[in-house]
Each structure stands twice: as structure tokens, then as C-alpha cells.
Amino acid sequence: MDALRTVTRDIDTNSTKISARGVQVHYGDTHAIKDVDVDIKERSVTAFIGPSGCGKSTFLRCINRMNDTIDICRVTGDIRIDGDDIYDRSIDPVQLRARVGMVFQKPNPFPKSIYDNVAYGPKIHGLARSRAEMDEIVERSLRRGAIWDEVKDRLHAPGTGLSGGQQQRLCIARAVATDPEVLLMDEPCSALDPIATAQIEELIDTLREKYTVVIVTHSMQQAARVSQKTAFFHLGNLVEYGDTDDIFTNPKDRRTESYISGRIG
Amino acid sequence: MTTLAFAILLVASLAAYALNRRAATTIRDGGARLHSVSNYHGLFALLLMLVPVLVVILIWLVLQGPVVNAMVMWALPAGTLDGLDTGQADLILAEIQSISGGRIFGDPEPWKLAAAAHLTELRELAALGLVLLTALLCLAIMYVARRKVAAGFRARQGVERIISGLMIFCSVAAIFTTVGIVASLAFETYKFLRLVPLTEFLFGLNWEPQIPIRADQIAAAGAFGWLPVIAGTIVITFVAIFIAVPIGLLSAIYLFEFAPKRIRSVAKPLLEILAGVPTVVYGFFAILVVAPAIRSLGASMGIPVAPNTALAAGGVMGIMLVPFISSFADDALSAVPRSMRDGALALGATRAETVLNVLFPAAIPGIVGGVLLAVSRAIGETMIVVMAAGLMANLTLNPLESVTTVTVQIVTLLIGDTSFDNPKTLAAFALGMMLFIVTLIINIFALRIVRKYREAYD
Ligand SMILES: Nc1ncnc2c1ncn2[C@@H]1O[C@H](COP(=O)(O)OP(=O)(O)OP(=O)(O)O)[C@@H](O)[C@H]1O
Ligand SMILES: [Mg+2]
Numbered sequence: 197m198d199a200l201r202t203v204t205r206d207i208d209t210n211s212t213k214i215s216a217r218g219v220q221v222h223y224g225d226t227h228a229i230k231d232v233d234v235d236i237k238e239r240s241v242t243a244f245i246g247p248s249g250c251g252k253s254t255f256l257r258c259i260n261r262m263n264d265t266i267d268i269c270r271v272t273g274d275i276r277i278d279g280d281d282i283y284d285r286s287i288d289p290v291q292l293r294a295r296v297g298m299v300f301q302k303p304n305p306f307p308k309s310i311y312d313n314v315a316y317g318p319k320i321h322g323l324a325r326s327r328a329e330m331d332e333i334v335e336r337s338l339r340r341g342a343i344w345d346e347v348k349d350r351l352h353a354p355g356t357g358l359s360g361g362q363q364q365r366l367c368i369a370r371a372v373a374t375d376p377e378v379l380l381m382d383e384p385c386s387a388l389d390p391i392a393t394a395q396i397e398e399l400i401d402t403l404r405e406k407y408t409v410v411i412v413t414h415s416m417q418q419a420a421r422v423s424q425k426t427a428f429f430h431l432g433n434l435v436e437y438g439d440t441d442d443i444f445t446n447p448k449d450r451r452t453e454s455y456i457s458g459r460i461g
Numbered sequence: 462m463t464t465l466a467f468a469i470l471l472v473a474s475l476a477a478y479a480l481n482r483r484a485a486t487t488i489r490d491g492g493a494r495l496h497s498v499s500n501y502h503g504l505f506a507l508l509l510m511l512v513p514v515l516v517v518i519l520i521w522l523v524l525q526g527p528v529v530n531a532m533v534m535w536a537l538p539a540g541t542l543d544g545l546d547t548g549q550a551d552l553i554l555a556e557i558q559s560i561s562g563g564r565i566f567g568d569p570e571p572w573k574l575a576a577a578a579h580l581t582e583l584r585e586l587a588a589l590g591l592v593l594l595t596a597l598l599c600l601a602i603m604y605v606a607r608r609k610v611a612a613g614f615r616a617r618q619g620v621e622r623i624i625s626g627l628m629i630f631c632s633v634a635a636i637f638t639t640v641g642i643v644a645s646l647a648f649e650t651y652k653f654l655r656l657v658p659l660t661e662f663l664f665g666l667n668w669e670p671q672i673p674i675r676a677d678q679i680a681a682a683g684a685f686g687w688l689p690v691i692a693g694t695i696v697i698t699f700v701a702i703f704i705a706v707p708i709g710l711l712s713a714i715y716l717f718e719f720a721p722k723r724i725r726s727v728a729k730p731l732l733e734i735l736a737g738v739p740t741v742v743y744g745f746f747a748i749l750v751v752a753p754a755i756r757s758l759g760a761s762m763g764i765p766v767a768p769n770t771a772l773a774a775g776g777v778m779g780i781m782l783v784p785f786i787s788s789f790a791d792d793a794l795s796a797v798p799r800s801m802r803d804g805a806l807a808l809g810a811t812r813a814e815t816v817l818n819v820l821f822p823a824a825i826p827g828i829v830g831g832v833l834l835a836v837s838r839a840i841g842e843t844m845i846v847v848m849a850a851g852l853m854a855n856l857t858l859n860p861l862e863s864v865t866t867v868t869v870q871i872v873t874l875l876i877g878d879t880s881f882d883n884p885k886t887l888a889a890f891a892l893g894m895m896l897f898i899v900t901l902i903i904n905i906f907a908l909r910i911v912r913k914y915r916e917a918y919d
Contacts, residue, residue: 260807262803262806262807265802265803265806267722290809290810290811291809292809293806293807293808293809294808294809295809297807297808298807300800300803300804300807302800304798304800304801304803304804305804306801306804306805306819306823307801307822307823308822316805316808316810316818317808317809317810320808320809320810320811320814320818321809367804370804370808371807371808374808374809
């Protein structure tokens with residue numbers, strides 16, 4: 197069964213989950229994203245790379261409309277998830293964010309217990325009908341976040357009392373608890389040591405079975421290790437987008453090549 | 462003359478600063494590596510002079526008056542003070558002082574004139590002594606400080622030591638002031654409790670303190686049970702907090718999270734103006750507007766309402782406390798890191814859910830701090846209640862009746878005829894002491910609660 201699904205996935209590479217056309221983002225007078233077109237494949241990991249300030253986070257935040265929370269930010273263009281325009285008036289950003297989870301650069305668990313951190317999303321979206329169901333969701337999410345074994349004995353201890361790597365996995369568990377279809381990760385490992393990073397990378401690889409993952413990273417090795425597709429941004433432009441292997445071994449654009457080989461950054 | 466002493470000190474310390482700085486710079490220019498930059502050498506000299514000499518001058522000024530007076534009295538012709546009590550001796554001294562100051566009334570005895578001349582002379586001598594002492598000290602310290610300048614001298618640490626000493630002194634002064642206030646309260650309370658038994662004070666149900674001070678006055682027999690008074694304080698505080706906390710918190714949340722920028726920029730300063738309104742203005746607002754409104758409302762519903770009510774005073778006090786609570790809550794909410802907000806929003810929480818479930822719990826310690834301060838202010842507030850609550854002690858928890866509060870009673874006990882060996886006057890101190898204890902207990906409890914339930918976010 198499992199093998200079958202993998203096969204389906206490999207064949208069905210054309211099922212596009214997120215498609216963006218002509219996306220422009222302005223912060224006041226700053227033009228942060230310039231006319232970006234991109235198609236992100238379902239159940240795959242897509243990496244956004246590029247020098248600091250090139251707009252990776254900005255573009256990522258367009259996908260779950262977190263940019264709406266920034267007063268001066270203006271987004272134009274067309275972004276569709278499963279063919280639905282997410283900037284359409286009929287779309288409730290609050291609902292959208294339940295479908296498109298996000299993990300931030302710095303682990304940001306709520307100052308609540310580990311259990312409540314994970315249960316928070318399901319609670320506000322009414323995903324559990326009973327206490328037992330909620331317990332199940334929490335356990336499943338924590339397992340998916342690869343942290344269950346470490347915290348199962350102290351679910352009611354504060355989430356802020358965990359180590360940095362554990363906190364980040366808790367945040368991933370929290371994000372998957374609402375059962376999203378897309379998971380956005382903005383430099384999820386930048387605050388972590390190599391061991392925690394390896395754990396998270398392994399986790400991302402397993403998340404791919406169920407979710408469409410978009411990850412922003414500053415580490416080429418990480419992008420090469422975890423992603424199938426890579427997008428290179430430079431000064432607000434999407435310079436090059438393609439299979440990760442191609443981008444890293446055979447970049448077509450000069451800017452991509454110099455960034456990958458460490459000449460711009 | 463005193464001004465001259467201060468001027469000398471100022472000039473000398475600046476000179477010492479310049480001198481040491483120059484000396485240090487010279488050493489550096491000579492090629493040696495200074496432990497501290499030359500500015501610190503200068504500052505060290507400045508502080509070394511300023512702080513101790515200032516202390517000496519202040520001590521001198523405090524002691525000068527009593528010492529000079531004692532010397533004058535001591536030098537009076539033998540036998541003048543025989544048979545006089547301290548009050549009469551003080552009167553003579555005051556007369557001598559006013560003669561010495563040039564204000565002569567009537568025809569003073571010659572020995573008083575002589576004493577006044579003596580006093581003038583002593584004062585001049587003292588002033589001269591102060592100036593000389595200041596100058597000498599300054600010179601000596603300047604010499605000592607200058608001698609210390611050397612490449613290896615740790616002027617930076619020296620400066621830090623002096624400054625931290627200064628800071629310790631200031632905090633100790635603050636603590637001692639508190640201790641002094643409490644001690645004097647406690648002392649007067651003790652005197653009160655010798656006249657009125659503690660059990661009567663704590664458990665008595667009647668408060669009729671207007672007892673005669675002089676034998677010919679007609680007044681109440683006197684009863685000193687504080688319960689009706691504290692009951693009034695409690696009722697009014699409850700009413701005030703009951704109004705201030707919801708309004709303050711909700712307005713803070715609205716302004717923090719939902720208000721458009723334009724409304725926020727108008728509403729916040731307006732709220733702050735509310736905090737600047739003098740309490741006496743709130744007081745007549747309570748009498749002229751709120752109390753009649755409550756009365757007529759009560760009358761229309763057939764409920765008897767007293768002309769002065771706890772509700773009117775407490776309600777107006779609540780309005781006074783709104784900006785207090787809302788500004789504390791606003792600060793506490795703003796202090797919660799943005800990443801918390803983003804985390805909740807990214808999970809698909811609405812803005813209201815984000816504020817209530819995530820930001821608010823994280824901000825609780827700050828908010829409770831604000832509420833506590835508001836409670837303390839409500840308990841201690843005097844002017845509004847003096848004007849709007851009433852003066853008659855009335856053991857009731859009904860906010861529609863007239864009550865009196867601890868602070869109102871303190872005021873009424875201390876105005877008019879007072880005498881400090883009378884239970885009526887001393888009762889004011891006992892009430893003050895109780896007020897202090899009650900506020901302290903509330904604070905301790907609230908701190909406990911906050912520590913237990915806070916959601917620390919870092
Ligand atoms: N909240 C904001 N207000 C104004 N300008 C912003 C804001 N956030 C980002 N920008 C601007 O938009 C541009 C893109 O920023 P963005 O954060 O997307 O870069 P990034 O690629 O994520 O960089 P990094 O790798 O350093 O995280 C930058 O020029 C930045 O100054
Ligand atoms: Mg970024």
C-alpha cells in the first residue's frame with residue numbers, strides 16, 4: 197500500500213498545490229517581491245533560498261496571508277491553493293491559516309503547557325469532540341513532531357521549559373495539529389544545533405508524505421538534503437526555480453551559480 | 462555665606478576634575494599606558510570631593526541651628542531661666558531670635574538685647590567657620606586626589622565604587638523613610654491602644670469618635686470600633702474596582718488590538734487626560750452629577766437612595782482608575798513578544814482569540830500589578846469620598862447607603878480641635894496603621910497569586 201502511494205506520487209508530479217502568478221509585495225515604498233510566478237507541487241518539499249533581504253520570508257507569508265497582519269504590507273497578484281484564489285473576498289484568512297500551517301525561525305511556544313500548546317489549534321477550530329479525541333490528536337501531533345517520547349511524561353509542564361530544539365519540534369507538532377495541507381517553515385533550524393537540525397530535517401522528510409512543505413533556508417546543504425524543488429530569490433525576483441538536483445548541479449542563471457558557490461550572499 | 466561654601470565646593474571640584482584629568486593626560490602623552498582613561502581620573506577627583514564635602518556641609522547646616530541656640534541660652538545671665546518650663550524658655554529664645562533678625566517688638570530687657578547680639582555674632586562665626594572648613598577640606602582632598610594620579614591607578618573602579626555607594630545611600634534613605642513613617646504610626650497607635658482596648662477597636666460595631674476635647678464641649682460619648690469604617694472603604698473600593706477593571710481592560714484591549722491607528726492616537730491621550738484630572742474635580746462631579754442621577758434613577762424604580770451613596774463615590778472613583786488600569790494593561794500587552802501573536806495567528810486564531818488566549822495570560826502579571834495599584838489607590842483615595850460618600854459611620858454593605866471610609870475619618874479626626882493625648886486624635890493614627898496593614902496584606906496576597914498563575918514567556 198505504502199509502496200503504491202509512493203509510486204503514485206512519483207508519477208503524479210504535476211499535481212500543483214500552490215500556484216502563484218504575478219505576485220507583487222510592497223512594504224510602503226519598498227518593493228519586496230517583484231512579479232513572482234511559481235508552482236509548488238503537492239506532497240513535496242520546496243526550498244526557498246537566496247541572500248538575506250531578498251524576500252523569501254515575505255513570499256512565504258503571502259501563502260498563509262500572514263502579511264495581512266502587517267499594516268504597511270500590500271500584496272497583489274494571484275495565489276491559488278488547489279485552484280482557489282486565497283486573496284478572494286470569500287476566503288477567510290483565519291480559515292486559510294488553519295489549512296496552511298507555519299513554523300517560525302525562532303521557536304515560539306505559548307507560555308502554556310505542552311499539551312495546551314498542541315491542543316490550542318484543534319480547540320479553536322473545534323476539531324475534537326471529546327477529551328479523549330483531543331488527547332489522541334495531541335499524541336498524534338507530538339509523534340508527528342518527533343517529540344512524543346521526550347515529553348510524554350510531562351505533557352502538563354510548560355512548553356517554554358523545553359530546550360530550543362524540542363521547542364521547535366513542539367512548534368511543528370502544534371502546526372500539524374490542525375491537520376493542515378501545507379506547512380510553511382521559515383528557517384526552522386537557524387536557532388538549533390547540528391543534532392537538533394538533523395532531527396528536524398529527518399522530520400521534514402517524513403512530513404512530505406502527508407503535507408506540502410515549503411521551507412526557507414540559508415543552508416545550501418539543507419536545501420539539497422531535504423527538498424525536491426528549489427527556488428532561488430534575488431532582490432525580490434524569483435531568479436530560478438526547478439528540481440533541486442538541477443539547481444545545485446547545473447544552474448542556468450549566473451546569479452544562482454554565484455550564490456550557490458558562495459560569491460553573492 | 463552658605464551659598465559661598467557651596468560655590469567654593471563647586472569650583473574646587475571642577476578644578477580638581479580638570480587638574481587630575483590634565484595630570485593623567487600628561488602621563489599618557491609621556492608614553493605610559495593608563496589603566497583608566499583620563500576622564501575617569503578627573504571624575505574620580507570630582508566625586509571624591511563632591512560627595513564627602515557635601516555631606517559635611519549638610520551635617521554642619523543641620524547641627525548649626527541647635528548648637529548656636531544652646532550656646533546662646535547657656536550664656537544668658539545666671540538665673541534667668543530658673544523656674545521656667547521648656548515652653549517658656551522656647552518663647553524667650555524665639556524672642557531673642559526675632560530681635561537678632563531685626564524685628565523688635567515693644568521694649569525688650571537689656572539682657573535680651575545682649576543675647577541677641579551674641580546670637581548674631583555666633584551665627585556669623587558659624588558661617589565663617591563653614592566656609593573655612595569647606596575650603597580646607599577641598600584643598601586637602603584635591604591634594605590627596607592629585608597624589609593618586611598614576612598610570613596604574615584604577616580610577617574607573619574608584620568612580621564606580623563611589624557611585625554605587627551613592628546609590629546604596631539613596632536606597633537606604635528611601636527604606637529608612639518608610640521605616641520611619643511606619644514607626645511613627647506604630648508609636649501613636651500604641652498610645653491609642655492604651656486608651657482604647659484593642660478588642661474594642663478591632664471588633665466594635667460603632668464608630669463615634671467625636672468626643673469632647675475640652676471639658677466644656679458637648680459631644681458624643683465616644684465609640685471606637687473600626688468595622689463600620691473599614692466596611693465603607695471595602696464597599697467603595699469594590700464598587701470602584703468593579704467599574705474600573707472591566708472598562709479599563711476592555712478599552713486597553715480594544716486600543717491595543719482592534720482600534721484603527723487614528724482612533725488610537727486620539728483615544729490614548731484622552732484617557733491619559735482622565736488620569737490627570739484632580740480628584741477634587743471628580744469629587745464635585747460625583748456630588749453634582751452622579752449622585753443626583755443615581756437618586757432619581759432609584760426614585761423612578763421605587764428604591765430609596767441616600768443623598769450621599771457609596772455607589773456614587775465608588776463609581777466616580779472607578780472612572781478615575783480606568784486610565785490607570787488601561788495604561789498598565791496596554792504596557793503589559795505590548796511587552797508580550799510579537800512572535801507569540803504571530804504563532805497564534807498562524808494557527809488560525811482570530812485576533813480576539815489571540816488576545817484572550819495567548820497575549821492576555823502572558824500579560825497577567827503586569828495587569829495584576831496595575832489592578833493592585835488601583836486597589837491601593839481606591840483604598841487610599843480621600844478627596845472623592847470626603848465630598849461624595851458621607852461622614853456618618855454606617856455598618857452596611859449596601860452601596861446605595863451613605864457610608865464613610867477610613868481616609869475620610871482620618872481627615873475629620875485631624876481637622877478642627879486636636880490634641881495629641883486624646884483618643885479622638887490618636888484614633889486617626891490607628892486607622893492609618895490599619896490602612897497600611899490592609900494594603901500590605903492585599904499586595905502580598907496578589908503577588909503570591911501572580912507568581913502561581915503567571916505564564917512566563919521567556
Ligand atoms: N515588516 C516589514 N516592514 C517593512 N519592510 C519589511 C518588513 N519585512 C520585510 N521587509 C523588507 O522586505 C524585504 C524582504 O524581506 P524578507 O524578510 O522577506 O527577506 P528574507 O529573504 O526573509 O531575508 P532573511 O534571509 O534575512 O530572513 C527587505 O528589504 C525588508 O527590509
Ligand atoms: Mg527571512
